[in-house]
Every structure is written in structure tokens, then in C-alpha cells.
Amino acid sequence: MGSPTFPRTDATTLRRAPDRGSYDRAEAYAILDEAIVAHVGIAVDGQPIDIPMHFGRDEDRLYLHGGVASRLVRHLDGGARVCVTVTLLDGLVFARSARMHSANYRSVVVLGVATRLTDPAAVDRALACVVDHMAPGRSAEARGPNDADRRTTTVLEVPIETASMKRRVGGPVAEPDEAPAWTGELPLRVTAGAPVPTPDASSAGLPGSLSPWCRPGLAAGPS
Numbered sequence: 001m002g003s004p005t006f007p008r009t010d011a012t013t014l015r016r017a018p019d020r021g022s023y024d025r026a027e028a029y030a031i032l033d034e035a036i037v038a039h040v041g042i043a044v045d046g047q048p049i050d051i052p053m054h055f056g057r058d059e060d061r062l063y064l065h066g067g068v069a070s071r072l073v074r075h076l077d078g079g080a081r082v083c084v085t086v087t088l089l090d091g092l093v094f095a096r097s098a099r100m101h102s103a104n105y106r107s108v109v110v111l112g113v114a115t116r117l118t119d120p121a122a123v124d125r126a127l128a129c130v131v132d133h134m135a136p137g138r139s140a141e142a143r144g145p146n147d148a149d150r151r152t153t154t155v156l157e158v159p160i161e162t163a164s165m166k167r168r169v170g171g172p173v174a175e176p177d178e179a180p181a182w183t184g185e186l187p188l189r190v191t192a193g194a195p196v197p198t199p200d201a202s203s204a205g206l207p208g209s210l211s212p213w214c215r216p217g218l219a220a221g222p223s
């Protein structure tokens with residue numbers, strides 16, 4: 001594991017509400033481990049593009065995967081810089097004035113350069129990491145990658161070296177305004193619905209990874 005805090009660079013220095021931010025590696029990893037979707041940002045011919053993707057984290061590395069024909073993965077394989085962002089939306093904040101409405105959140109921004117994995121064992125480990133991020137233990141239940149999977153899939157590793165996290169908690173900031181509007185916070189959480197099997201799903205019933213689906217920060221739901 002790298003140093004407990006990320007080095008502060010010009011690109012990651014928080015300028016607005018810096019008291020809500022941190023460069024603490026453990027705090028950032030807790031958020032990355034809870035988030036299900038990452039927005040992967042690249043610049044193509046001067047046009048910024050953010051693409052939602054699954055990901056996994058193993059210690060100080062993020063893993064992304066995509067089809068070999070994917071514009072995003074081909075671009076990153078060429079050594080382009082990348083920005084990976086995850087956001088956990090914890091609530092909506094209702095203030096007296098329309099302008100001061102806000103959100104409670106925890107988010108992480110990772111900046112870096114991706115490297116394509118070529119060693120088959122490393123590719124298999126990274127793909128397992130991505131699928132286990134969705135449902136811990138799932139990689140042991142699903143068929144592992146075969147030669148065709150490895151030929152048609154590009155797996156990228158992004159080192160987590162330059163990163164920042166930011167969070168907002170609590171209700172609206174106090175305003176002198178005396179408007180009679182309701183003020184407060186509406187908490188939001190991810191919950192799981194009941195799993196829907198395919199007609200040919202194994203008759204052995206729900207696998208361990210789904211009974212119950214248990215990820216960091218998940219609210220209790222139907223199982």
C-alpha cells in the first residue's frame with residue numbers, strides 16, 4: 001500500500017470548500033469500494049468525454065475492462081491521460097433559498113495513465129477483481145476467462161497515485177432569510193430489489209454472492 005496520503009498536486013488541490021476534502025488514501029478507498037459505477041474521462045481531439053464503466057480496486061490499482069474495439073479502451077491503451085471519478089449520493093439538501101439547495105455526497109477523483117495488462121494471469125485476476133466488486137465472491141461462481149474472452153477484452157490498470165476525495169454531510173447552511181420553506185435533508189441509499197433469475201438459471205437457487213447481495217454501504221432490501 002502506498003503512503004497514507006496522496007501527494008497534493010496542482011491538479012488535485014481543492015480550491016472550493018477545501019475543508020470538505022481530503023487526500024487520505026483509506027477514506028478514498030472506502031468510497032471507491034462502495035461505488036458501483038466509475039465515470040472514466042478522456043479527452044479526444046480536445047473533446048472531453050466521460051464514459052460510465054464498471055471497475056474494481058486491488059490495493060493501489062483500479063481495473064477497467066472493455067471490448068478491444070472500444071474507442072475508450074483503445075484511446076487509453078495509447079497512453080492517454082485518464083480521470084476516473086466515482087460519486088456516492090447520500091442525500092438531497094433542501095435550503096430556504098433555491099440557490100442554497102445542495103447534495104450530501106462522497107466522491108473521489110483519480111488522475112493518471114492506464115496500462116494494458118498483457119500477462120494472462122494478471123488479466124484473469126483483474127477480471128475477477130471487477131466482477132467481485134459487483135458482488136463479492138462472484139468470480140468463484142462464474143466461468144473464468146477463456147482464450148476468446150482474453151482475445152476480445154482489453155483490461156487496463158490505473159495506478160491510484162494522484163487522487164483526492166471530497167464529502168458533504170449535514171443539513172443546509174443557515175440563512176438569515178425568513179422564507180417559510182421546509183428545510184432539511186432527504187437521505188438517499190442504494191437498495192437491492194429481489195433477484196430475477198433467467199429461465200435457465202441454475203436450479204440450485206441463489207448463489208452465495210447474492211444471498212444476500214452484500215456490498216459496502218448497501219441498505220437492507222428484499223433478498
Ligand SMILES: Cc1cc2nc3c(=O)[nH]c(=O)nc-3n(C[C@H](O)[C@H](O)[C@H](O)COP(=O)(O)OP(=O)(O)OC[C@H]3O[C@@H](n4cnc5c(N)ncnc54)[C@H](O)[C@@H]3O)c2cc1C
Nearest residue numbers: 037049051052053054055064065066067069070071072073
Ligand atoms: C453502469 C455501466 C457500466 C458499464 N461498464 C462498462 C465496462 O465495464 N466496460 C465497457 O466497455 N463498457 C461499459 N459500459 C458501457 C460504456 O458506458 C460504453 O457505452 C462502452 O464502453 C462503449 O464505449 P466507447 O468509448 O467504445 O463508446 P463509443 O460507442 O465509441 O462512444 C461514442 C459516443 O457514444 C456515446 N456513448 C457511449 N457510451 C455511452 C453511454 N454509456 N451512455 C450515453 N452515451 C454513450 C458518447 O457520446 C460517446 O462519445 C457500462 C455502462 C454503464 C451504464
